[in-house]
């Protein structure tokens with residue numbers, strides 16, 4: 025039988041399978057911890073820091089930290105909520121996010137977090153960094169203005185031999201996501217769609233299908249990210265793909 | 267007691283935010299009961315005739331005239347509100363922000379595919395405001411007190427926020443009214 029551990033989240037007693045990550049353990053106990061770079065069924069990367077919680081008074085990422093017996097976890101505190109807002113605001117000012125012109129708007133997880141947190145304007149100055157758009161592939165295009173470098177595409181979109189189809193190119197400020205030259209050539213329609221869905225933002229888009237869903241019917245138009253329904257919607261989609 | 271006074275303007279915007287303002291529909295009648303308008307395209311008053319309580323700013327700053335007007339609004343209004351994506355982050359006009367002004371002007375007036383400009387003149391009349399090196403969000407020029415995102419902000423959000431500011435009560439926004447698009 026699986027070993028169970030008990031711990032507390034914001035003073036509420038919880039139990040979960042030993043070794044499960046804090047985000048999943050919290051969800052099993054009906055508590056939502058906001059995440060962005062995390063993707064169900066794929067090894068966590070801990071790259072965005074949106075899921076930061078305090079475990080026994082220390083900051084840790086809840087998507088990469090397994091629960092253990094007796095942990096005291098803080099999630100919904102003024103300090104941590106402000107920190108999460110700050111991370112989201114940084115992403116908005118570091119890239120160039122023109123939501124009104126973005127095909128992902130309404131279905132975008134970064135935007136959905138900002139809606140849920142009711143962020144009216146970022147506290148940091150907009151950088152207006154120069155980024156370009158790569159539309160050279162026949163099926164998909166990359167808008168680097170919107171990439172948050174979460175590596176979800178690299179981790180989740182693989183060919184039948186398990187090789188990643190996407191890769192990082194360059195270093196530091198110049199890092200850009202790109203398709204592997206060889207594997208990109210044979211990208212199937214199915215994998216192209218999967219890549220678009222895996223990308224939390226509008227950085228990977230399949231050509232010629234933009235703005236298909238009318239306003240009002242998009243994923244986060246009426247229901248905040250992290251509520252029961254959207255969580256189910258997301259995990260349902262994954263089952264579909266596996 | 268006299269009614270609170272509202273002023274509005276459009277800087278580097280498209281008037282979409284003002285259209286959304288009109289979209290509060292019959293609540294406009296309630297609004298007229300509650301407030302008085304001063305400088306605004308809505309009543310076509312062109313210059314301030316008194317100090318105002320609330321100023322709504324649509325659009326960011328792309329030229330010297332925008333900056334001048336924004337500073338005047340700051341002086342004249344107690345509460346200043348960035349109203350729409352362009353006021354908050356520059357919006358679509360800010361898409362030129364990673365392109366040099368020289369390149370922008372050349373594309374618009376000299377080399378653009380639909381441009382006919384035989385004398386190769388860039389607009390240079392001294393009456394014309396100078397274009398800025400980039401488009402600036404309003405809060406990078408003066409202090410802004412509130413921000414209403416959206417392109418345009420939803421009529422419901424405009425109404426809820428204005429109503430709360432007028433009555434001086436807490437602003438409570440339901441999830442669906444905050445949209446960035």
Ligand code: SF4
Pocket residue numbers: 120121122123124126127128129130132133134135170225226227446
């Ligand atoms: S990726 Fe998301 S946040 Fe960025 S412009 Fe598109 S909808 Fe907005």
Ligand code: SF4
Pocket residue numbers: 170171172173174175176177178201222223224225227228
């Ligand atoms: S392209 Fe999308 S999925 Fe890939 S790193 Fe960028 S934001 Fe993440």
Ligand code: FES
Pocket residue numbers: 058059060061062069070071072073074075076085086087088
């Ligand atoms: S979701 Fe945990 S670091 Fe991104």
